[in-house]
Amino acid sequence: MGAYDGRSPDRPACSGYRMQPYNASYCMTQDLIAWDINLMRMSYTYGDGLVYQVISHEWSHAVQNRMPYRHLARQIELQADCMGAAALAGASRDGTLVWEKGDSQEIAATLRGLSGDTPWTNPADHGSAAERIGAFNTGLRSGVWACLA
Numbered sequence: 001m002g003a004y005d006g007r008s009p010d011r012p013a014c015s016g017y018r019m020q021p022y023n024a025s026y027c028m029t030q031d032l033i034a035w036d037i038n039l040m041r042m043s044y045t046y047g048d049g050l051v052y053q054v055i056s057h058e059w060s061h062a063v064q065n066r067m068p069y070r071h072l073a074r075q076i077e078l079q080a081d082c083m084g085a086a087a088l089a090g091a092s093r094d095g096t097l098v099w100e101k102g103d104s105q106e107i108a109a110t111l112r113g114l115s116g117d118t119p120w121t122n123p124a125d126h127g128s129a130a131e132r133i134g135a136f137n138t139g140l141r142s143g144v145w146a147c148l149a
């Protein structure tokens, strides 16, 4: 599916529910990820880092859907932040992605700046900005094994 316009009445649906504005999600029933392009544009206020974090986070939900239950963390959203960061670190190590100086700080600033402003940054289900930054840094520094239960 990919990008959609969250302001459009014709935005795509997952299991009969329209994708939310300013959100990104993994649709389990269709096994795909989708994001509102307006969430990405909004995050650019802080730099380009969050775009990579959003996509890797949703991709991690698809991975979680395939993982043995014993490896799933109780806080599934923070685990997705951790696993997404581990994937970005791996992509940086193998040269697929250039992790620029300041990207981690950009992502932290975006998570702090947008906390509570979008469904994707709702502390009630995704964790506080500090928890999300902590999970992200764990995955970035210690790799995917540090993210698993």
Ligand SMILES: [Zn+2]
Pocket (backbone or CB within 6 Å): 057, 058, 061, 077, 080
């Ligand atoms: Zn999530």
